[in-house]
Amino acid sequence: ELKVEQNPLFLSMQEGKNYTIYCNYSTTSDRLYWYRQDPGKSLESLFVLLSNGAVKQEGRLMASLDTKARLSTLHITAAVHDLSATYFCAVDLLWGQFYFGTGTSLTVIP
Amino acid sequence: NAGVTQTPKFQVLKTGQSMTLQCAQDMNHEYMSWYRQDPGMGLRLIHYSVGAGITDQGEVPNGYNVSRSTTEDFPLRLLSAAPSQTSVYFCASRKAGQDYGYTFGSGTRLTVV
Numbered sequence: 001e002l003k004v005e006q007n008p009l010f011l012s013m014q015e016g017k018n019y020t021i022y023c024n025y026s027t028t029s030d031r032l033y034w035y036r037q038d039p040g041k042s043l044e045s046l047f048v049l050l051s052n053g054a055v056k057q058e059g060r061l062m063a064s065l066d067t068k069a070r071l072s073t074l075h076i077t078a079a080v081h082d083l084s085a086t087y088f089c090a091v092d093l094l095w096g097q098f099y100f101g102t103g104t105s106l107t108v109i110p
Numbered sequence: 111n112a113g114v115t116q117t118p119k120f121q122v123l124k125t126g127q128s129m130t131l132q133c134a135q136d137m138n139h140e141y142m143s144w145y146r147q148d149p150g151m152g153l154r155l156i157h158y159s160v161g162a163g164i165t166d167q168g169e170v171p172n173g174y175n176v177s178r179s180t181t182e183d184f185p186l187r188l189l190s191a192a193p194s195q196t197s198v199y200f201c202a203s204r205k206a207g208q209d210y211g212y213t214f215g216s217g218t219r220l221t222v223v
Contacts, residue, residue, distance in 0.1 A: 009150070033211045042200065043153075043214045050209055088152060090211070095160050096141035096204055097168065098212055100153040 002027050004091050006101035013079050014109050021104045023072040023089035030067045031092035034074055036085045037103075043088065047074075079108045112136050116201050116215035123191040123222045131186040131218050133201030139213075140206040142184040143168070144176065146197040147217075153200065159184055160206070191222045 003026040013019050023032070034047040047056045049065035049072060056063050060083065062075045072089055089101045117132045135142065143158040155168030157176040165176050173195060175187040184203075188195060198219050202212035 004152075006152075031209075035211075042216050043202075045211050045213075048209055048211055090153075092211070095158075095166075096143065096206070097155060097158055098143065098202075099155060099169070100145070102150065102152040 002091070002093070002099050004089065004099050004101040006087075006089060006104050008104060009102060010105050010107075012107045012109060013076075015080055016078050018078065019076050021074040021076070021087055021106075023074070023101050025070050025072075025089075025091045025099075025101075027070075027091070027093070028067075029070075029091045029093060030065075032065050032072045033090045033092065033098070034063050034072070035088045035090065035100075037088065038085050046087075074104075076106075079106075081108045081110060084108045114201055114203050114213055114215035116199075116218050118218060119216065120219050121221070123188070123220065125191060125193060125222060127191050129188050129191065131188075131199055131201075131220070133184045133186065133215060134182050135184075135203040135213075136182065137203060137205070137213070138181060139203035140181065141204040141212075142178065143202050143204075143212065144174070144184070144186045145200045145202065146170065146195075147200060148197050156186065156199075188220075193222045196220060196222045 035043040047063040052067040090098045144156040145153040159165045159178040201215040
């Protein structure tokens with residue numbers, strides 16, 4: 001059974017601080033995606049990681065993928081309130097199957 | 111392009127009733143999937159399809175049926191609604207062979223009483 005685990009589940013951080021969200025998965029895959037979800041809204045694609053060692057950055061967010069360790073990280077630099085949301089990782093298996101992590105609910109406090 | 115369109119946005123059902131959640135996409139995407147989202151459990155895959163006429167089960171298929179008679183439409187049927195099916199349902203689509211991941215609909219919030 002495939003498991004995709006994120007931690008922490010809940011994260012409260014002060015503006016200006018740095019933090020990392022972790023996504024561990026239990027099967028072989030070299031394709032991993034990060035999504036953002038605002039309360040009551042749908043999911044918005046953030047990053048697409050397609051190979052071992054892939055690193056993508058957008059603003060204050062940086063995502064990386066280590067396929068050997070089956071680990072992806074989402075690093076937040078100098079957090080701002082606008083980053084408050086729930087973040088999901090998703091593992092891409094064969095034939096279009098995406099399996100999502102449990103999500104990390106991020107609250108950035110002024 | 112409208113993207114992925116889900117209807118209805120909200121629905122209340124009584125236990126035992128049946129209904130169909132509609133999903134349509136106008137992007138000529140081959141892959142389509144249905145997810146349910148419950149607090150603390152992320153999104154769980156219910157059923158998915160890789161093209162017209164081809165569907166398969168995901169993680170939590172019990173109590174749900176799907177069909178894919180056209181590329182555009184992928185309806186999700188609840189056969190006999192149960193309170194455990196209270197959830198937010200998302201439909202998503204994706205072009206086969208491309209790297210961009212899934213595009214999601216706006217969701218259907220279903221309550222079974």
